[in-house]
Amino acid sequence: MGAETIxxxxxxxxLHLNEIDLIELxxxxxxxxxxxxxxxxxxxxxxxxxxxxxxxxxxxxxxVTPENLEQFIRQFHLEALHAxxxxxxxxxxxxxxxxxxxxxxxxxxxxxxxxxxxxxxLGVIVRGYRLGKLSLLEARTYLRALQHAxxxxxxxxxxxxxxxxxx
Amino acid sequence: MSITDYLSSLTQVTDQKEEHILAQALEIGLxxxxxxxxxxxxxxxxxxxxxxxxxxxxxxxxxxxxxxxAVLEDIHWALKQ
Numbered sequence: 695m696g697a698e699t700i701x702x703x704x705x706x707x708x709l710h711l712n713e714i715d716l717i718e719l720x721x722x723x724x725x726x727x728x729x730x731x732x733x734x735x736x737x738x739x740x741x742x743x744x745x746x747x748x749x750x751x752x753x754x755x756x757x758v759t760p761e762n763l764e765q766f767i768r769q770f771h772l773e774a775l776h777a778x779x780x781x782x783x784x785x786x787x788x789x790x791x792x793x794x795x796x797x798x799x800x801x802x803x804x805x806x807x808x809x810x811x812x813x814x815x816l817g818v819i820v821r822g823y824r825l826g827k828l829s830l831l832e833a834r835t836y837l838r839a840l841q842h843a844x845x846x847x848x849x850x851x852x853x854x855x856x857x858x859x860x861x
Numbered sequence: 862m863s864i865t866d867y868l869s870s871l872t873q874v875t876d877q878k879e880e881h882i883l884a885q886a887l888e889i890g891l892x893x894x895x896x897x898x899x900x901x902x903x904x905x906x907x908x909x910x911x912x913x914x915x916x917x918x919x920x921x922x923x924x925x926x927x928x929x930x931a932v933l934e935d936i937h938w939a940l941k942q
């Protein structure tokens with residue numbers, strides 16, 4: 695099974711997948727872009743060791759030009775989002791990346807308005823299963839771990855809905 | 862911060878007695894636990910959407926619906942070729 699091509703990642707999936715020891719699954723993307731603000735919210739804030747992020751072979755940190763970002767925020771009314779979330783959406787539009795990894799519902803809504811496909815940590819695990827990187831048992835185990843062993847807010851019922859879709 | 866730290870800090874910042882803050886905390890906690898249990902029953906299909914709305918309000922049911930939609934969208938995308 696092959697790899698995906700390119701995605702932009704918000705802090706949520708990076709942190710949540712790391713919390714369940716599955717960050718290497720992000721290697722299914724040949725290129726994974728993160729803006730500087732997401733780097734600051736993750737490795738910069740010591741919420742994940744930089745050495746772990748360095749294991750992502752396709753990871754590239756992008757600096758966003760403040761002037762262009764401000765204009766983008768105003769144009770698409772993104773004032774309510776955090777810095778990393780805004781920069782992720784900007785990167786997607788500016789570099790023509792159609793996939794954004796995010797676990798935030800407000801960012802999902804904004805991404806869809808901008809024609810970007812949002813995918814959360816649960817979706818990444820299921821994609822890993824679909825690509826043959828995880829067995830069904832592993833996918834089920836990691837999906838449940840997201841609920842009880844990560845800081846992602848997801849209820850057991852929603853995880854079970856996801857698992858039923860796999861079976 | 863520990864629970865004791867939160868309590869100590871809240872008594873100082875709000876200038877209220879510990880008993881009052883603990884009573885409020887209990888009420889807020891129970892309301893949240895009730896809401897989560899009702900939403901769980903709704904998501905398991907044990908109660909209807911209308912019942913859930915009556916019990917916890919349309920905003921919370923709407924949020925639960927949005928979370929489910931997000932997961933289903935993700936899975937639909939993830940399982941494609």
